[in-house]
Amino acid sequence: MDRRHFLAGAAALPMMASLPNLSMAEAHGKPWNGKSLIFDAMGELRDVYDNSLVEEMLEAGMRSICITLCDPKVQEQEAYDLTMEWVLKYNEFLDCKNQYYMRTTTVKDIAKARAEGKMAVFYLTQNSTHFRRNLDNVDIFYNLGLRSSQITYNHQNWAGAGCEEPNGSGLTVFGHELVEKMNDIGMLVDISHSNEATMMDTVDASKEPIIISHSCCKDLYDHPRNVPDRIMKRCAEKGGVMGITQMRPFVTTDQNTQIYVDHIMHAINVMGIDHVCIGSDRDHRRLTMSEEYIAELIREEGHINPAEYPLYFEDLNGPRRMEWIWDNLAARGLSEGQLEKVIGINVYNLYEQIIG
Numbered sequence: 001m002d003r004r005h006f007l008a009g010a011a012a013l014p015m016m017a018s019l020p021n022l023s024m025a026e027a028h029g030k031p032w033n034g035k036s037l038i039f040d041a042m043g044e045l046r047d048v049y050d051n052s053l054v055e056e057m058l059e060a061g062m063r064s065i066c067i068t069l070c071d072p073k074v075q076e077q078e079a080y081d082l083t084m085e086w087v088l089k090y091n092e093f094l095d096c097k098n099q100y101y102m103r104t105t106t107v108k109d110i111a112k113a114r115a116e117g118k119m120a121v122f123y124l125t126q127n128s129t130h131f132r133r134n135l136d137n138v139d140i141f142y143n144l145g146l147r148s149s150q151i152t153y154n155h156q157n158w159a160g161a162g163c164e165e166p167n168g169s170g171l172t173v174f175g176h177e178l179v180e181k182m183n184d185i186g187m188l189v190d191i192s193h194s195n196e197a198t199m200m201d202t203v204d205a206s207k208e209p210i211i212i213s214h215s216c217c218k219d220l221y222d223h224p225r226n227v228p229d230r231i232m233k234r235c236a237e238k239g240g241v242m243g244i245t246q247m248r249p250f251v252t253t254d255q256n257t258q259i260y261v262d263h264i265m266h267a268i269n270v271m272g273i274d275h276v277c278i279g280s281d282r283d284h285r286r287l288t289m290s291e292e293y294i295a296e297l298i299r300e301e302g303h304i305n306p307a308e309y310p311l312y313f314e315d316l317n318g319p320r321r322m323e324w325i326w327d328n329l330a331a332r333g334l335s336e337g338q339l340e341k342v343i344g345i346n347v348y349n350l351y352e353q354i355i356g
Helices: 008-012 051-059 076-096 108-115 136-143 173-185 196-205 229-237 258-271 291-301 321-331 336-354
Strands: 038-043 062-068 101-103 119-125 146-150 188-190 211-215 241-244 276-278
Touching (some): 038 211, 038 241, 038 276, 051 062, 051 119, 062 108, 062 336, 076 119, 076 136, 101 108, 136 173, 146 211, 173 188, 173 196, 188 211, 229 241, 229 258, 241 258, 241 336, 258 321, 276 336, 321 336
Parallel strands (some): 062 119, 101 119, 146 188, 211 241
């Protein structure tokens, strides 16, 4: 999703966080057990969240999250400038809400955040265009706190091809150089949104495990954003992790949330229990398909096919969605230890290995 209106949205839609909940259902489950680490490999934080909503996220166990800095569709100098701007904006936002959030560059900060009842926040970019064609920019953004970057967004860039390119390349010469640089500096390589050739090339080129932070299983549902079993297997063989996203159009045409659970279980069967996590890519508000919310989506994303509405599952609508996921995975037979891996430990272990 596009985060370019993170701050603008506060002025344009001051009432969005308090809209009445007219949805059919809401994320709920057994209360968080107070000890399991919940880590969203790619989630959202918005400044329209009121304090009570953030407190519910914390009450439901959210203790670490990786967030997208800015609009991934822009290119070259504009991408560089915008990413720089958004690092500063998010720094200011998180620091102003430091009773809830802790901006984070190392997994050691997660333990501190947990001890203080806060949420550790890592920065992700959903494209590599902000690096332009200069590997020195990887150092610059790393020093500003960026710890993970996708190789591509949906289209061709200097590093590779996105999932919407019908004739796109695999990983380019520059892409190979970029992966090597990210490996060397300790920045996590993310292949979400890449096409299949770029995905496989990147997994093979990387000397370190990589992440597919937010996607679903193409062998279950044929969507351009989803990942086939053969790439999932190769990712796991090299120590990588895949986050299963809650974007409903990637999963099903209806509101059957058990199909979302099917995707998690399929990924576990293909990759193994140590290689699957949750990458929600979803808002934490209790959303309704109001005219105001639709206008917000269009401002952020451009045209969206109305047939895809809503983008969310009703059962995962709200700040307590991880409790619902825990309960429904437990109903599929996962032990508490296995649940803890999927809900947080797997992505924590990958971050510890790559980011430190």
